[in-house]
Amino acid sequence: MMTRKRRFIPTLVISFCLSLAACGGGVTKQEMGVIMDLAGKQRMFTQKMTKEILLIAKGINVAENKKKLRQTAILFNKTLIGLFDGDSELGLVKVENPHIVQQLNKVADLWREFRNNVDAVLRGNTSIAVLKKTAQQNLSLLKEMNRAVKMYERGSHSTLEQWMAVTINLAGKQRMLTQKMTKERLLVTIGIEPAKNQAELKRTVSLFERTLAGLLDGDAELGLPGTKNTLIREQLMRVKKRWNEYKPIVTKSKLSQAELEKAAQINIPLLKEMNEVVQMYKGHSSQ
Template sequence: MKHHVKRNVMIWLLATLLLMPSLFALTSKESAMSIDLAGKQHILIQRMVNDLQLISKGIDTKNSRADLLLSAKEFETILHGLQKGDKSLHLQATKLPAIKKELQKGERLWKEIKPSMRKPPENPKLLTEMISRLKMLQVTMDKVVKKYEKSIQREKQALALSSLVKSFMKQKKSENHVVNLAGKQRMLTQKMTKLALLVTLGIDKEANKKRLQQAAALYAKTLEGFAKGDSALGLEAAKSPEVVAYLKEVNAAWKPFSQNIQKIIGSGGKDTKALGYVVRHNEALLKKSHHLVQLFKKSGGKKSFMEKARLNIVDIAGRQRMLTQKMTKEKLLILAKVSPKQNDKKLHETIGQFDSALKMLVAGDASHRIPKPSNAKMIAQLRRVSGLWEKLKPIYLQKKTGKKALSAIVQGNPVLLKEMNKAVHISEVVADY
């Protein structure tokens, strides 16, 4: 596993680093794209292996078969493009004999495997053999990337590459981390509103007052960290003029919201005017916090397919945290008889959004640049989240919520948030998603 992770990190790094022609003297954009797409083949093969395993176990067979065929089609298109060129993919046919040889080997293996894609074998032995051949193909495609790497002028560039790799890893980790924390701000707007309602309703009042104070302090600290930098949070001061300007706008919305949160804490939930302000304005602050996430995603220059995919995963997984808090807030507003019809409609929409995004993270979604996960930790964590959600969802959907159901939500929601946060962290830091 460690060997594969290291190899995947190198594939990913090279795919991006080689987009800098001034340093590596690439002859064209197509040369860089060849490496990027050759690296992508590794992921496509892993998706095919995962789909075959799911099909063999009878798990989500319809979607798995559809995903298998899509991955196979994309793999074949890239394979042919690397050999013969493809204008739509910005690929030139390779002229390097060593790479040609490996691609021809890959073509032969693919021709043996392809006929079974439409109807995978039911015999376990034949299926195992098919997966084994796919892994052989994966090794071959990894060699293609290595051959491209060796075609670069290495002597004078070795030290520069080493330095750039370290710089690149730091930059990419930083970008994912910033998007993670910006996404967490979305969640905190809804968590604060949820906790304000719990304090007002007298549910575990003292503990929830403390949690509300902590959530407000974290939102303020992170917002300031984006503007000025914060080593404890791992943040550098934002440099993008667009982000810097928008942070002032977010801060302007946060100031009165924060003041009313403090009034709720100080009054022990008796200041209904302050609660009214929070209920009316929390989604405006959420909207601004969400827009800040999108600005951070756009900053930092041009990004490769894999970089965009990773940021989208961190964003969407991070958004799930917010939805766990938003649905609880809406359930509490219904129980408090605050615009019950409107909040019931919102609750169903929020549940639907959480449902569809969770399925997207589990199965992948090409339209949102979300690859199907192949990392064992991520797969296991998403299963844990799915298991918790399966138990909580029916309770959220209950028309009449008694004390027992309310207790299940109040106790289960923080656990769901915690497990979803673990998934976000994994998506931020793992090399091989």
């Protein structure tokens, strides 16, 4: 469990840092690409952990999902520390922007709370009380981590072109949406605020589809220019193919246990294909 003490951030910052390059001693394009990728991936981990908790509660591949949950929690924790202090293994450099550090402290506080649910489930406690706390707290953790990513995006414009920062952010967000919609499907099935989560699932599906189309052909409102890069377009079409397999299952009104198991299996290849898109954009950004 994370033991970092909360950092003190002065209320008044005399010299406001307008960019990560100014605050972090000069972040390269490659370093910024890694930061955007891994900070964005943290959003996905919040949803992946929640999904894994719910799969365990439903009795789906319990041993395997406990192993995955433990691994996801460890990686979330390691990445969060790396965003604070840098991590050579992950390729993260320390960024000194005080506003981002302050935001990451909010994430760390919420993570300490959420980690209690992870630990409880790993000990075998999948009570409705734990599941309800998980359902509530994961959203706060996701929201604050997303704010951190947006701060990185805004601060990266001196290093990355604005369209590239937005594209990496939203492509990375797609990874999170693959896990979020699976989580919402499970919450509906378990009976935790089913009407609310059914509505959220509908919105998540719609946003995933819109963003995928925008990554391919552009979406001015989302700030996406689209891409003409043949390799990236081909990879996005692989994502679309996986999505066309997954959507009919995740949007079905009622799912059997076997269908839930199938959904849990299919969403991982979808996540992997979407992650490959992010890596391609990240590589392109450093050129």
